[in-house]
Amino acid sequence: MIVTLPPDYRPSEAEEFMNPLQLEYFRRKLLAWRAELLKEADETLASLQAGGMQEPDLTDRASLETDRALELRTRDRARKLIAKIDQALERIENGTYGYCEETGEPISLRRLEARPIATLSIEAQERHERMERTHRDD
Incomplete structure (x- = not known):
């Protein structure tokens, strides 16, 4: 079923819980969040591939390594979050979301x-x- 959301729609307690508008609202919210995380992951991958270890100074190289390790940990958390977003989208499809x-x-x-x-x-x-x-x- 195709649901058209009004541009300023916000779920409210006054409506039936998890009606088609609310489900579509949360589905779009989850998809946008997922797309943002994937875009950030692509940017991280591109920066890691582009940047080689060209720092001659050991302190600068260590700092760069620390930054990269932190970025990779952040991306790992994002990967796990994407899996949870996918599970939430499945719950929307099977009617158990919310x-x-x-x-x-x-x-x-x-x-x-x-x-x-x-x-x-x-x-x-x-x-x-x-x-x-x-x-x-x-």
């Missing part, structure tokens, strides 16, 4: 707006984090 994986309750629109890849409601996320803190092996 609902807590643990309780089945709706995830608040404010939470989804802030973190569109969220899979847990705030309450379930807080419980999960408390359990991690109490069962952590220090």
Whole structure:
């Protein structure tokens, strides 16, 4: 089904939860985020391929290596984030997007707006984090 979003559309609590407009809104938001991450990854790859280790000074070379390592870690996080975005897009397709994986309750629109890849409601996320803190092996 093709859904046309008004240009200034924002999901609201007054509408039915995860109606076609809300689903399309979040689908577009996720796709835009994914495209931005892929563009940044391409730019990183291009800069790594273009820049050789031409620094004669050992300090400059070490600094460049540190910068590259940090950039690669950032790209690895982005890669994992892209996988989570893809999972969220799958949930939109199969009708489970916006609902807590643990309780089945709706995830608040404010939470989804802030973190569109969220899979847990705030309450379930807080419980999960408390359990991690109490069962952590220090």
